[in-house]
Amino acid sequence: MMANEGSDTKTPATKRIDEPTGTEFVGHEWDGIEELDTPMPRWWLWTFYLTIIWSIAYVVLYPAWPLVEKGTEGVLGWTSRGQLAEEMSLADQARASVRERLSRTPIERIPEDADLLQKAVAGGAAAFKVNCVQCHGSGAAGSQTLGYPNLNDDDWLWGGDINAIEYTLVHGIRQQGHDETRFSAMPAYEGVFDDTQIDAVVDHVLSLSGKAQPNAAGADIYDVNCASCHAPDGTGDRSVGAPNLADAIWLYGETPAQVRRQILQPRMGMMPKWEGRLDPVTIKMLAAYVHSLGGGEDFVEVTAEGEDPPAVEVDEQS
Amino acid sequence: MNNPRGQPEDWSAFTKAKTTRADPLYESAKTVHNKRIDGPFRRFKWLVMLVTLGIYYGTPWIRWDRGEYAPDQAVLIDLANRRFYMFNIEIWPHEFYFVAGLLIMAGIGLFLVTSAVGRAWCGYACPQTVWTDLFQHVDRFVDGDRNARVRMEAAPWTFGKLSRRIFKYMIYLVIGFWTGGAWIMYFADAPTLTVDFWTGQAAMAAYITVAILTLTTVVLGGFMREQVCIYMCPWPRIQTAMMDEKSLLVTYKDWRGEPRGSVKKAQKSPDEFGDCIDCMQCVQVCPTGIDIREGPQIGCITCALCIDACDKVMADIGRPRGLIDYATLEDCEAEAAGQPARPAWKALMRPRTFAYTLIWGAIGLGLLFALGARSHADISVAADRNPPFMLMSDGSVRNSYTIKLRNMESQPRQMEVTLNGLSGGRMWTETISSDEAAPSQIFDVPADQTLSTRVYVMAPADTMAQDFMLELTTLDEQRETDSSATKFAAPGDK
Ligand code: SF4
Numbered sequence: 013m014m015a016n017e018g019s020d021t022k023t024p025a026t027k028r029i030d031e032p033t034g035t036e037f038v039g040h041e042w043d044g045i046e047e048l049d050t051p052m053p054r055w056w057l058w059t060f061y062l063t064i065i066w067s068i069a070y071v072v073l074y075p076a077w078p079l080v081e082k083g084t085e086g087v088l089g090w091t092s093r094g095q096l097a098e099e100m101s102l103a104d105q106a107r108a109s110v111r112e113r114l115s116r117t118p119i120e121r122i123p124e125d126a127d128l129l130q131k132a133v134a135g136g137a138a139a140f141k142v143n144c145v146q147c148h149g150s151g152a153a154g155s156q157t158l159g160y161p162n163l164n165d166d167d168w169l170w171g172g173d174i175n176a177i178e179y180t181l182v183h184g185i186r187q188q189g190h191d192e193t194r195f196s197a198m199p200a201y202e203g204v205f206d207d208t209q210i211d212a213v214v215d216h217v218l219s220l221s222g223k224a225q226p227n228a229a230g231a232d233i234y235d236v237n238c239a240s241c242h243a244p245d246g247t248g249d250r251s252v253g254a255p256n257l258a259d260a261i262w263l264y265g266e267t268p269a270q271v272r273r274q275i276l277q278p279r280m281g282m283m284p285k286w287e288g289r290l291d292p293v294t295i296k297m298l299a300a301y302v303h304s305l306g307g308g309e310d311f312v313e314v315t316a317e318g319e320d321p322p323a324v325e326v327d328e329q330s
Numbered sequence: 331m332n333n334p335r336g337q338p339e340d341w342s343a344f345t346k347a348k349t350t351r352a353d354p355l356y357e358s359a360k361t362v363h364n365k366r367i368d369g370p371f372r373r374f375k376w377l378v379m380l381v382t383l384g385i386y387y388g389t390p391w392i393r394w395d396r397g398e399y400a401p402d403q404a405v406l407i408d409l410a411n412r413r414f415y416m417f418n419i420e421i422w423p424h425e426f427y428f429v430a431g432l433l434i435m436a437g438i439g440l441f442l443v444t445s446a447v448g449r450a451w452c453g454y455a456c457p458q459t460v461w462t463d464l465f466q467h468v469d470r471f472v473d474g475d476r477n478a479r480v481r482m483e484a485a486p487w488t489f490g491k492l493s494r495r496i497f498k499y500m501i502y503l504v505i506g507f508w509t510g511g512a513w514i515m516y517f518a519d520a521p522t523l524t525v526d527f528w529t530g531q532a533a534m535a536a537y538i539t540v541a542i543l544t545l546t547t548v549v550l551g552g553f554m555r556e557q558v559c560i561y562m563c564p565w566p567r568i569q570t571a572m573m574d575e576k577s578l579l580v581t582y583k584d585w586r587g588e589p590r591g592s593v594k595k596a597q598k599s600p601d602e603f604g605d606c607i608d609c610m611q612c613v614q615v616c617p618t619g620i621d622i623r624e625g626p627q628i629g630c631i632t633c634a635l636c637i638d639a640c641d642k643v644m645a646d647i648g649r650p651r652g653l654i655d656y657a658t659l660e661d662c663e664a665e666a667a668g669q670p671a672r673p674a675w676k677a678l679m680r681p682r683t684f685a686y687t688l689i690w691g692a693i694g695l696g697l698l699f700a701l702g703a704r705s706h707a708d709i710s711v712a713a714d715r716n717p718p719f720m721l722m723s724d725g726s727v728r729n730s731y732t733i734k735l736r737n738m739e740s741q742p743r744q745m746e747v748t749l750n751g752l753s754g755g756r757m758w759t760e761t762i763s764s765d766e767a768a769p770s771q772i773f774d775v776p777a778d779q780t781l782s783t784r785v786y787v788m789a790p791a792d793t794m795a796q797d798f799m800l801e802l803t804t805l806d807e808q809r810e811t812d813s814s815a816t817k818f819a820a821p822g823d824k
């Protein structure tokens with residue numbers, strides 16, 4: 013009965029015609045406004061047929077129906093993966109000229125070309141996120157607890173000009189069996205000194221940066237055992253990667269206990285050699301990026317007397 | 331039985347009423363062959379068409395000197411560089427509220443027009459109307475006036491008809507192509523783009539846009555015509571909801587016209603017949619093919635051509651004009667009741683129209699004020715917080731920030747950025763070395779661009795975390811200023 017009533021309202025008992033238009037009423041009425049049964053324009057129907065044709069064409073051309081294992085593939089063979097690969101290779105092509113310029117430019121000359129430098133830094137930032145953040149952190153701030161150096165500051169263990177940074181990247185630090193790697197070892201003083209002596213040395217080391225009172229006994233021990241690498245005034249020696257002890261930056265911590273531990277059982281960081289793992293251009297870009305982080309030092313050209321600095325081969329056209 | 335709608339009590343009738351349909355579900359549209367007419371409204375329509383098409387086709391070719399760093403096209407939507415140029419106004423993406431404001435004004439402007447003169451937009455200025463009108467003139471030019479066109483449509487496909495049709499559709503295509511061609515000129519330097527277009531060097535998007543617009547122009551203006559207004563356009567629906575008995579409409583004054591009768595009949599028995607002589611002129615000139623004498627209806631775009639037609643007829647038979655005329659429903663009722671006709675312009679004077687005008691004007695003035703007061707130099711600062719701060723070897727603390735200096739003038743400017751509220755603070759950048767660190771630095775910001783650069787700010791050892799400002803001053807005669815507050819992070823924070 014209810015169902016009947018519902019459908020009944022669609023077909024009025026008597027055909028009533030709207031006088032001005034000559035069209036039949038449908039029978040729906042809202043507050044005196046009535047719906048007419050005006051025929052739809054035929055082009056509307058055509059448009060509907062067109063959408064059907066379109067959908068069929070789409071189903072034939074593009075992936076459409078999900079099946080058990082895969083979906084239908086479509087005769088065009090389009091895939092979103094394929095499109096991505098295409099776009100990636102386009103991006104690679106677009107970058108090719110920059111990479112080419114970078115490969116021809118000696119690392120220390122990159123900063124002279126602002127545009128190239130900017131591109132190198134951007135590329136280095138991207139490569140850093142993939143290869144370096146695991147130790148140095150996404151902000152390149154390193155970790156004092158784990159002993160990964162902070163790359164943002166102006167304290168460099170092995171040198172902070174762009175060449176030195178590239179060298180570190182290429183050859184790594186303390187890579188066994190690699191002749192050109194940066195290498196040094198801090199002796200372990202476990203058992204060499206007694207407790208008072210150790211405390212005195214710790215005091216002296218901390219006093220170098222004003223963190224403790226000077227300690228004469230400690231200074232004596234320091235002069236004999238430590239000064240050869242860390243320098244008499246504690247400023248370190250980059251050629252052997254001996255850290256500066258007179259500054260505010262402490263790779264393994266600045267409390268007396270941390271310093272003591274580092275003297276007794278020194279920890280020494282390792283860094284992978286990236287040569288062979290990354291291509292030279294990526295390494296250059298990484299060096300440029302690390303150099304750009306705020307503590308990068310200027311490269312001072314060491315050329316033999318009377319010799320011209322190496323020619324810069326920057327091809328502006330590429 | 332409950333019967334709120336006053337339907338027949340005998341419900342049994344409903345169950346029997348499975349009648350066969352009298353009307354088909356679909357109906358093909360009948361081509362409207364509207365007749366040529368001349369008169370004040372037609373002339374006004376010509377004028378509007380000339381002006382609107384003139385604006386549309388001509389605007390991209392107007393030049394406007396902005397100096398060497400900005401395009402010299404008066405109206406240009408530069409999508410690639412995200413700039414919108416309009417004479418001496420230049421809008422950046424962050425100022426999109428101007429565009430939003432303009433769109434709101436356009437919306438309220440339509441309300442205003444509707445409130446004042448009903449569907450005048452539809453009747454005169456709407457592109458669909460203007461282009462339909464244009465295409466109907468082409469029909470008339472190729473095939474002749476109404477009668478000839480009706481005959482032509484019914485005629486068999488002879489060589490003559492075919493060649494005329496081909497000729498006509500060629501003209502359609504040219505108009506469509508020209509329409510699309512003018513459109514793309516708004517998006518690039520018009521003379522350059524024209525050359526590029528014809529030498530095949532323009533962007534693919536340009537050709538595709540022209541192709542699509544050619545197609546839509548020909549389909550919508552050449553074939554769909556009044557079907558667009560009746561079935562596709564939302565505006566008539568909105569307008570219908572906005573109209574009331576005080577809105578101006580093109581109205582047939584039935585109390586004066588009815589009953590209809592030919593001139594001869596009316597002469598025989600003058601008292602029996604109204605003024606309408608049933609000559610069908612009003613129907614024949616109508617571009618949407620409706621009969622206005624059936625009353626106000628959605629198909630009527632109020633182009634007033636039927637007024638022109640009927641006035642002419644009335645003049646010929648010596649009766650007063652205005653059997654079909656602009657009038658409000660309220661006035662019609664008053665007039666039908668025997669009161670003297672109120673001039674149509676009086677219908678414009680209504681509170682709603684004034685209210686819309688006021689709102690419209692207020693938004694316009696607001697936008698103008700905002701435009702005049704906007705600064706052409708701007709600084710924004712984002713602190714790098716990974717890591718939040720850096721301790722340097724001498725104990726001093728370094729923070730880094732990315733600053734953006736926006737130069738909205740079309741010439742390069744020097745901008746000085748100064749630290750304020752960070753004692754002992756010095757800064758440098760990627761390009762200005764730390765040896766030159768100073769409390770303020772000067773940047774060369776290219777014309778019409780935003781310079782984004784990383785700056786390092788260093789404060790002496792033991793500086794506590796604090797708020798400070800980066801202040802910008804342009805080093806030219808305007809000396810515009812702006813500032814941005816940010817935080818300095820330091821170990822003293824903990
Ligand atoms: S009825 Fe009159 S005003 Fe309305 S569209 Fe037709 S000609 Fe124009």
Ligand code: SF4
Binds near residue numbers: 607608623
């Ligand atoms: S043009 Fe005027 S007189 Fe002729 S049919 Fe229309 S309303 Fe009547």
